[in-house]
Amino acid sequence: MNKAFIYIILGAALWGTIGWYVKNLNELGFTPMEVVTLRAWTTAIILLIYMLFRSPKKLKLQSFGDIKYFIGTGIFSIIFFNYCMFTAIDLSTIPVATALLYTAPAFVTILSYILFKEPLTRIKLLALFITLLGTCFIVGLIPLNLNAFKITSVLFGIGSGLGYALYSIFSKFALKKYSSLSITTYTFMIASVTLLPFFPYQTKFHLLLNPTVLLYAFGLGFLPTALAYIVYTYGLNQTEASKASILTTIEPVVATLIGVFIFHEAFTFIQLIGMVCIIGSVILIQAYSNRPIKKRNWESVS
Numbered sequence: 001m002n003k004a005f006i007y008i009i010l011g012a013a014l015w016g017t018i019g020w021y022v023k024n025l026n027e028l029g030f031t032p033m034e035v036v037t038l039r040a041w042t043t044a045i046i047l048l049i050y051m052l053f054r055s056p057k058k059l060k061l062q063s064f065g066d067i068k069y070f071i072g073t074g075i076f077s078i079i080f081f082n083y084c085m086f087t088a089i090d091l092s093t094i095p096v097a098t099a100l101l102y103t104a105p106a107f108v109t110i111l112s113y114i115l116f117k118e119p120l121t122r123i124k125l126l127a128l129f130i131t132l133l134g135t136c137f138i139v140g141l142i143p144l145n146l147n148a149f150k151i152t153s154v155l156f157g158i159g160s161g162l163g164y165a166l167y168s169i170f171s172k173f174a175l176k177k178y179s180s181l182s183i184t185t186y187t188f189m190i191a192s193v194t195l196l197p198f199f200p201y202q203t204k205f206h207l208l209l210n211p212t213v214l215l216y217a218f219g220l221g222f223l224p225t226a227l228a229y230i231v232y233t234y235g236l237n238q239t240e241a242s243k244a245s246i247l248t249t250i251e252p253v254v255a256t257l258i259g260v261f262i263f264h265e266a267f268t269f270i271q272l273i274g275m276v277c278i279i280g281s282v283i284l285i286q287a288y289s290n291r292p293i294k295k296r297n298w299e300s301v302s
Helices: 003-015 020-029 032-054 064-091 096-103 104-116 122-139 152-173 179-196 201-209 211-236 241-247 250-262 269-289
Strands: none
Touching: 003 211, 003 241, 003 250, 020 064, 020 096, 020 211, 020 250, 032 064, 032 104, 032 179, 032 211, 064 096, 064 152, 096 104, 096 122, 096 152, 096 179, 096 269, 104 122, 104 152, 104 269, 122 152, 122 269, 152 179, 179 211, 201 211, 211 241, 241 269, 250 269
């Protein structure tokens, strides 16, 4: 197998372990927003140290006004989508939350049409329809299952997909002047600084002294975030973005396996069909809409 493909699959597989850390931190007493804060802090520290040793020149802002791009990626994307995803995991299951996160390409397609006048081709419309159909299977609308359908968890799950998509929209402007790794580092730095005042230090600081908490918090920031992104970016630089996008569909597969076999979460055959639909739509839209016109990489940060 192509070495670049191995790096990309490894990065995506690491993204798929996010739910494991989130579930354990929830059980240790942290709310979804507090888990978002822990992830932002640890990731920002790790990426900043990595950039200082690897490429310190890439940390320099070319213009102070460029901070607006990282406010977009850090606050409106990272904080929003992580909060929605972690809440969806808390309210439903890891497989369902991860599947709903993968509605992001559909949002990218719609927003790109509105903001950048990118054409809505028949392939894109077909992919959007398949995504919608798969989402209905996942959340229990087809067939109607009132026990499975939980409107709050569905809204948070879809919100995570929208927030995830916004990263591509904001970073599209920043990529004209900055590398993808620089964007990610600034993104998590902005996110961590923004979240600092909102962490309940008086009631939760003692938990941060717990070695188990520190292990999960550092693990969340390192393995499925910083390391996953570095490994994925390394592989991406040696292959086409469209092929990389398809390979990253290993993420929901890994997340589902963790949810089902480690946390014993329910996952029906109907939901499996829904996940296949959503993953299939991602493959379809990447395989056809990215032919040698433009490369698009919506999944830069998971």
